[in-house]
Amino acid sequence: MGTELIVALDYSTADEALxxxxxxxxxxxxxxxxxxxxxxxGGRILSELKMRRRRVFLDLxxxxxxxxxxxxxxxxxxxxxxxxxxxxxxxxxxxxxxxxGAREGAARAGAKVPQVVGVTVLTSMDKVxxxxxxxxxxxxxxxxxxxxxxxxxxxxxxxxxxxELALLKxxxxxxxxxxxxxxxxxxxxxDQSRILTPAQAAAExxxxxxxxRPIRLAEDPAQAARTIVKELRxxxxx
Numbered sequence: 001m002g003t004e005l006i007v008a009l010d011y012s013t014a015d016e017a018l019x020x021x022x023x024x025x026x027x028x029x030x031x032x033x034x035x036x037x038x039x040x041x042g043g044r045i046l047s048e049l050k051m052r053r054r055r056v057f058l059d060l061x062x063x064x065x066x067x068x069x070x071x072x073x074x075x076x077x078x079x080x081x082x083x084x085x086x087x088x089x090x091x092x093x094x095x096x097x098x099x100x101g102a103r104e105g106a107a108r109a110g111a112k113v114p115q116v117v118g119v120t121v122l123t124s125m126d127k128v129x130x131x132x133x134x135x136x137x138x139x140x141x142x143x144x145x146x147x148x149x150x151x152x153x154x155x156x157x158x159x160x161x162x163x164e165l166a167l168l169k170x171x172x173x174x175x176x177x178x179x180x181x182x183x184x185x186x187x188x189x190x191d192q193s194r195i196l197t198p199a200q201a202a203a204e205x206x207x208x209x210x211x212x213r214p215i216r217l218a219e220d221p222a223q224a225a226r227t228i229v230k231e232l233r234x235x236x237x238x
Contacts, residue, residue: 002236003202005229006030006057006178008212014041018048020221025052027225030082032057032210046079056081057178057210061119062098063087070097074105077114083178083208085159088118088146095153115176118150119159123181123195140167147171157207162196165204180210184228198228202235 007028009017017037021028031054033045038060049056058081062069069086076084086098099116106113120143121130127138135142143164148171150158157176160168165177181195201209211228218224 003198003206003232004030004208005198005225005232006032006208006210007215007225008032008034008180008210009037009045010034010212010216011037012040013037014045014048017041017045020216021049021052021054023222024215024225027222027229030055030057030208032059032212033081034059035061043079046081050080055083057083057085057208058114059085061085061087063090064094066090066094066097069094070101073098073101073116074108077102077105078109078111080109080111081114082112083115083117085117085119085178086155088120088150088158092149092153095150095155099154099156115156117157117159117176117178118146118153118155120146120150120164121160123161139164144168147175151175162201162204162206162209165201165206169205176207177205178208178210179206182209182211184214184224184231197235198231199235199238202232203238 005028009031011017021031031049033056037045046056058076062072073084086095095118102116103113121139143160144167147158147168151171159178161181162179168177179201182198182201183195185197198209215221215224
């Protein structure tokens with residue numbers, strides 16, 4: 001299977017988000033629910049997406065002591081979502097406990113175990129931003145190191161920018177790569193620092209790309225999504 005498109009539902013209400021989901025139903029099967037939407041809609045948005053047989057990336061980026069993250073991952077997996085995130089900077093033990101919690105929660109609910117991936121370096125950050133929070137390495141150094149830590153902890157993969165994909169090709173397969181900060185040619189970069197086009201991400205072997213504003217704010221979101229999927233297929237041929 002080639003690179004898959006995940007559309008970020010960056011809305012405040014479930015009704016707004018579901019309007020977009022229904023508009024994209026012929027093109028997109030994956031959707032990301034982040035903090036803003038989840039905190040405003042609670043479990044309703046997850047239930048509505050699963051009722052529509054959509055796949056759900058619950059992007060809450062858990063980062064706490066290992067026991068708390070274990071419980072959070074267990075709860076998340078029990079809702080039937082397909083992909084969850086934790087911060088790799090939480091350390092190997094925290095990530096290990098997250099993976100363990102996801103397995104336990106899914107088993108308890110009779111659900112499929114979701115993929116658990118570690119967020120490496122946010123795509124809004126560059127070397128200067130990392131140095132400001134005490135991390136002296138550039139993303140090109142920090143991301144592979146955190147990816148190896150995530151794999152050692154038993155996670156399924158990582159979230160990274162498309163610019164680091166080539167640095168992760170020596171990871172033992174299967175290893176999932178989720179790439180936000182993807183912008184079609186000519187689109188605004190907004191608050192993203194490390195970006196690639198859909199075609200470039202597909203050519204580098206991304207498992208998933210996450211796209212929000214270029215689809216959500218488009219005059220014709222369905223056409224924008226179709227164009228991105230077309231770019232993905234073209235990139236896979238390179």
